[in-house]
Amino acid sequence: MDLYSGYINRLIEELSHLPGIGSKSAQRLAFYLINLPKERVQRFTNAVTEARENVKYCERCFTLTDQTICPVCANARRDTGTIMVVENPRDLAAYEKTGKYEGVYHVLHGAISPMLGIGPGDIKLKELMARLQKDVREVIIATNSSLEGETTAMYISKLIKPTGIRVTRIASGVPVGGDLEYIDEVTLLRALEGRTEI
Ligand code: ZN
Numbered sequence: 001m002d003l004y005s006g007y008i009n010r011l012i013e014e015l016s017h018l019p020g021i022g023s024k025s026a027q028r029l030a031f032y033l034i035n036l037p038k039e040r041v042q043r044f045t046n047a048v049t050e051a052r053e054n055v056k057y058c059e060r061c062f063t064l065t066d067q068t069i070c071p072v073c074a075n076a077r078r079d080t081g082t083i084m085v086v087e088n089p090r091d092l093a094a095y096e097k098t099g100k101y102e103g104v105y106h107v108l109h110g111a112i113s114p115m116l117g118i119g120p121g122d123i124k125l126k127e128l129m130a131r132l133q134k135d136v137r138e139v140i141i142a143t144n145s146s147l148e149g150e151t152t153a154m155y156i157s158k159l160i161k162p163t164g165i166r167v168t169r170i171a172s173g174v175p176v177g178g179d180l181e182y183i184d185e186v187t188l189l190r191a192l193e194g195r196t197e198i
Pocket of ligand 1: 058059060061062063069070071072073074
């Protein structure tokens, strides 16, 4: 990497840490950015900095929001008796796009993975349990159908069962290991409607 200046190397290095970006893509992006007009670069870096500064977790469902309570939780028409548990905010967005789900969400920010050393304490599970005291009738577990997603679903089910709250799992029409965000709306709705008690 000594072919380029230290500044360029640093930029390539930072970009190569982004998910899905290998060293070739990192070089391509670095040169693209360097060749942009300065004000475009400023706009880009401002967007990154301001998003990082202002975006936080919703105090109820833990999705990412720039408000204390996210728009879904703040909507009085949503049914707070039904909580759908998802792995990340992108999954929440996928279900919101269907426009058919009327309950609220809980975002775990990950899934249990003994292989990666991610335990129940590393995701927002305690926070989910703390929400189950009031009028909750059903918890729909919509974690991915990967090994981690299934492990997480079983773990949550065992935790909640003793409370008497109904626990359901979305139907496995969802491709194995598939990220929920890549699945079309019809499949998502079918998975939701075909959910079964676990
Ligand atoms: Zn929320």
